Amino acid sequence: MENSYTDLNTYLRGIFGCRVQKITIDAGLGCPNRDGTLSRAGCIYCNQLGSGTGAHALKKSISCQVQEGRTALFRRYKAKKFIAYFQSYTNTYAPAERLKQLYDEALESSDMAGLFVGTRPDCVDDEKLDLIAGYQDRHLVWVEYGLQSAHDQTLSLINRGHDFAAFARAVDASRKRKINVCAHVILGLPGESKAQMMQTADILSGMNINGVKIHLLYVVKNTTLHHWYQQGKYTCLTHDQYVDLVCSFLSRLRKDIVIQRLTGDPHPSELIAPAWAKNKTETLNRIRSNLEKNNLYQGIYTDLK
Numbered sequence: 001m002e003n004s005y006t007d008l009n010t011y012l013r014g015i016f017g018c019r020v021q022k023i024t025i026d027a028g029l030g031c032p033n034r035d036g037t038l039s040r041a042g043c044i045y046c047n048q049l050g051s052g053t054g055a056h057a058l059k060k061s062i063s064c065q066v067q068e069g070r071t072a073l074f075r076r077y078k079a080k081k082f083i084a085y086f087q088s089y090t091n092t093y094a095p096a097e098r099l100k101q102l103y104d105e106a107l108e109s110s111d112m113a114g115l116f117v118g119t120r121p122d123c124v125d126d127e128k129l130d131l132i133a134g135y136q137d138r139h140l141v142w143v144e145y146g147l148q149s150a151h152d153q154t155l156s157l158i159n160r161g162h163d164f165a166a167f168a169r170a171v172d173a174s175r176k177r178k179i180n181v182c183a184h185v186i187l188g189l190p191g192e193s194k195a196q197m198m199q200t201a202d203i204l205s206g207m208n209i210n211g212v213k214i215h216l217l218y219v220v221k222n223t224t225l226h227h228w229y230q231q232g233k234y235t236c237l238t239h240d241q242y243v244d245l246v247c248s249f250l251s252r253l254r255k256d257i258v259i260q261r262l263t264g265d266p267h268p269s270e271l272i273a274p275a276w277a278k279n280k281t282e283t284l285n286r287i288r289s290n291l292e293k294n295n296l297y298q299g300i301y302t303d304l305k
Contacts, residue, residue: 004291005250005298008211008260012083015140016113021079023069026088027102028056032123038161043148044224045158045186045217047270056088062105070111083114083140092119096127103131107139114140116182121145121170122162133177142180144213144260145170150200154189159224168207175208182211182260187245188237189217190228197245201252205302212253213261216242216283219272226272236274243286247296255299262287 003010012020034042055065066084073079084106092099103115115135124143135141147167149155155163167183174181183204187197204212219229219236228234237245246262253259263283271277291297 004288004296005259006255006257008258011258012140016081018080019077020081020083020113021073021077022083022085022116023066023073023106024085024087025062025065025069025106026055026057026060027062027086027091029089029091029093031090031093032120033159033161039159041159041224043158043160044190044228045220047220047222062102063108066106066109066112070109081111081113082109083116084112085116085118087118090120090123091117092123092128092132096131099128100131103135107135112139114142116142116144118144118146118184120162121147121167124170124173126173129173129177129179133179136178140180142182142211143170143174144182144184144211146184147200147204148184148186149189149192149196150203151192151196154192154196157190171207171209180210181208182213182258183207183209184213184215185249186215186217187242187249190234194245194248198248198252201249205253205257209257211258211260214246214249214259215261215264216277218264218266218274218277220266220270221272229273239274239276239283239286243283243290246287247290247294250291250298251296251300252302253298254302257298259298 031042032038034040070082073082084103086102086106106112107115115132117132132141132143145167147164148158148160150164152163171181185200185204216237219225219234225234229236242263250259263280264277265280266277268278276283
């Protein structure tokens, strides 16, 4: 089946007419859920790298990271334009003046077509959103908010440090400035049923968002989830379960929502379980095969309403 979901590469090619790739940037910014502002434990699945590359710890400047990323992505994909993707930790967790310095440095080159900022919904305010919106004149701008689940009970259990209402406020404030919003969700969170995960899909589909990233909950070393896994308090999804959940989730999202991710990319040296999470290509192939086999596509259930 062709175009069973709206993928990011197709979306970007439609805007720029060429191959566009994200350059992942580690700005060395922290997180209120680790520095004691909210907590020192962090979310149960997050370790000290904060889902980042570790480039900042290696003393690599933003410009250096951009240049290295540009070289590698041109070599691999022949990409002609690039997006500065601030990924590690919380990339609005600094004064606006500091953020402007970081964003400006990342966007210095003429082939930098976009700015994508990953952050928490409780770490934006009018000043920071105005700053981000100001880049829209010359760049494609997205803010990616870590939501993980629309259920407050789950957010509390995973020590997220904010509720769903914080996400809803951040979405509204961003969209008022015409900033594109991507919501991050995790499938397989402790205690969540398939029905609850599908409720998250339905809620997101009804909101004024532009994109979704779907992640697998996997266990990495030195996290609270690692301890729970060792103690038998958490069981990972099977490969088949995850594929089924992703396909069902996609089926409930509006067709215009850009799907930026369908699974995660664990660091192989840190992954504890499940082992199948290392094979991203197989997971993506199985998702596409399952969609085709069951005549499913993004938005099929919203079409039927």
